[in-house]
Amino acid sequence: MALSLDSLALGQFTACRTQPNYFLPKSSAYFELKFNSNFNFRSRGALVVNSNGGVLSSVAEKKEGNRNVAEKKEDNNLDNELTVVMKFGGSSVATAERMKEVAALISAFPEERPVVVLSAMGKTTNKLLAAGEKAVNCGAFKIDEIEEFAFIKDLHVRTIDELGIDISTVSGLLTRLEQLLTAIAMMKELTPRSRDYLVSFGECMSTRIFTAYLNKIGIKARQYDAFDMGIITTDDFTNADILEATYPAVAKRLYEDWIKEPAIPIVTGFLGKGWKLGAITTLGRGGSDLTATTIGKALGLREIQVWKDVDGVLTCDPNIHPAAKPVPHLTFEEAAELAYFGAQVLHPQSMKPASESDIPVRVKNSYNPQAPGTIITKERDLSKAVLTSIVLKSNITMLDIVSTRMLGQHGFLAKVFSIFNDLRISVDSVATSEVSVSVTLDPKKLPCDDLIREESELDHLVEELEKIAVVNLLQKRSIISLIGNVERSSLILEKAFSVLRNNGVNVQMISQGASKVNISLVVDDSKAKQCVQALHSAFFENEESHFPSR
Numbered sequence: 001m002a003l004s005l006d007s008l009a010l011g012q013f014t015a016c017r018t019q020p021n022y023f024l025p026k027s028s029a030y031f032e033l034k035f036n037s038n039f040n041f042r043s044r045g046a047l048v049v050n051s052n053g054g055v056l057s058s059v060a061e062k063k064e065g066n067r068n069v070a071e072k073k074e075d076n077n078l079d080n081e082l083t084v085v086m087k088f089g090g091s092s093v094a095t096a097e098r099m100k101e102v103a104a105l106i107s108a109f110p111e112e113r114p115v116v117v118l119s120a121m122g123k124t125t126n127k128l129l130a131a132g133e134k135a136v137n138c139g140a141f142k143i144d145e146i147e148e149f150a151f152i153k154d155l156h157v158r159t160i161d162e163l164g165i166d167i168s169t170v171s172g173l174l175t176r177l178e179q180l181l182t183a184i185a186m187m188k189e190l191t192p193r194s195r196d197y198l199v200s201f202g203e204c205m206s207t208r209i210f211t212a213y214l215n216k217i218g219i220k221a222r223q224y225d226a227f228d229m230g231i232i233t234t235d236d237f238t239n240a241d242i243l244e245a246t247y248p249a250v251a252k253r254l255y256e257d258w259i260k261e262p263a264i265p266i267v268t269g270f271l272g273k274g275w276k277l278g279a280i281t282t283l284g285r286g287g288s289d290l291t292a293t294t295i296g297k298a299l300g301l302r303e304i305q306v307w308k309d310v311d312g313v314l315t316c317d318p319n320i321h322p323a324a325k326p327v328p329h330l331t332f333e334e335a336a337e338l339a340y341f342g343a344q345v346l347h348p349q350s351m352k353p354a355s356e357s358d359i360p361v362r363v364k365n366s367y368n369p370q371a372p373g374t375i376i377t378k379e380r381d382l383s384k385a386v387l388t389s390i391v392l393k394s395n396i397t398m399l400d401i402v403s404t405r406m407l408g409q410h411g412f413l414a415k416v417f418s419i420f421n422d423l424r425i426s427v428d429s430v431a432t433s434e435v436s437v438s439v440t441l442d443p444k445k446l447p448c449d450d451l452i453r454e455e456s457e458l459d460h461l462v463e464e465l466e467k468i469a470v471v472n473l474l475q476k477r478s479i480i481s482l483i484g485n486v487e488r489s490s491l492i493l494e495k496a497f498s499v500l501r502n503n504g505v506n507v508q509m510i511s512q513g514a515s516k517v518n519i520s521l522v523v524d525d526s527k528a529k530q531c532v533q534a535l536h537s538a539f540f541e542n543e544e545s546h547f548p549s550r
Ligand SMILES: Nc1ncnc2c1ncn2[C@@H]1O[C@H](COP(=O)(O)OP(=O)(O)O)[C@@H](O)[C@H]1O
Pocket: 088, 089, 090, 091, 092, 119, 286, 307, 308, 309, 310, 312, 313, 314, 315, 316, 317, 318, 319, 342, 343, 344, 345, 346, 389
């Protein structure tokens, strides 16, 4: 395949053809590059080209790893490159006033040149989903009567008025949103693909409004829809995974635009484009965190900041226990376990790109920017660490599966997990004995999108398992995850079981397994919040007990 390669806009290079360690579109080729870019930093990179020699994507990876900004300043004239990602969630951009605060935050760090990732304003995503559900049954001529649609229009038009920018910033999107809701009403159907297109309007509007405001106050900014910027995903609508081809694609687009005319990129969080169908996808609820860490990895930036409405990652969910306190420092592993086992503060997959590129993540409070927040890095000093945080995931289903001795022990576990695999059902935690295995699974992760099908999925799973085992299905359970220093697990368990015993709570399953930082305990939903409060009091507050006398 004759490939004619043009010199990159980034600079001259030498290229050698190799194979990448990730998915490559058909009839394309991958070249390792050694080139001295116009950014005056020596780096190597990768180039994906198609059979006509057209550059599909490229990436500039820093050879020296992540050096701090001060060091790089010595490499003459490096003060023109992007330095950090700043992600602002819905709570941080919920109103015009909040957007002004965020603009002030961005301009408060003149030495930084951020890539800004925004979520939809406030609870717009929830409102869009509710509007879509109502559109299915309301009739094509009654879209205007959907209160959530009216709320969305009013919020965005009012925000534009208060910021003093032109309504044309979002008028086209609002028209298309009404057309989409009408189409959903006519089809009487809201598919996962339509759902993703529907929610995308939230981030598309918030980023356009914010970009227009920044340019109005003299801060040069450029808006990007992530699905047109190189965030390439699987086609798993509502829960798509980022594909490796994203990193060179995003790097190419942002660096080339930055070279042509430096302007702060304002990128839609949460969104991507499926590589096969080319349709808009979303990264799972809270997915803007993953957008931020993905961009940080793609550009090899110094730090990824995730701005929230709390003073960092806390010792538990503040909605469960107001005494929750900020955790100053976490490892990527601790943060990933926290997020996976239910801490809404971070998207479950968001730590992976940051950990892979060893870029620190800082969780800050946009309502209290003076607070230090939480820094998340590869390692931290655990010498004084016992318990770091308590996480609660409710409404979990537990399965006790006892072998009927129809299979030799070696075959029992293999057969059990092959059934889960065949039904595409993921398992959260496992505890096994010689003749039984207990697993927990999150109904929200069942491969279906409604409650009725959820029950039938579970019935099908039990039916298959009962061919080789006696199955006990236990619903309305909670997993309490104790994230901490595994070297102190005996102390953690001794204290935790004392607290739970004093609360009259029976632990139905315990799992520590592969994770070195997480001990999971399964209890009844009805007791879970009380347990978290009592555990928090015992581990993070004064020593006296907070339990009812027994
Ligand atoms: N361990 C925790 N630490 C901090 N916040 C938590 C924790 N567990 C749950 N939360 C909740 O997560 C919220 C912040 O996450 P999120 O709603 O995604 O913020 P944003 O929309 O700004 O990205 C907090 O308001 C808090 O209620």
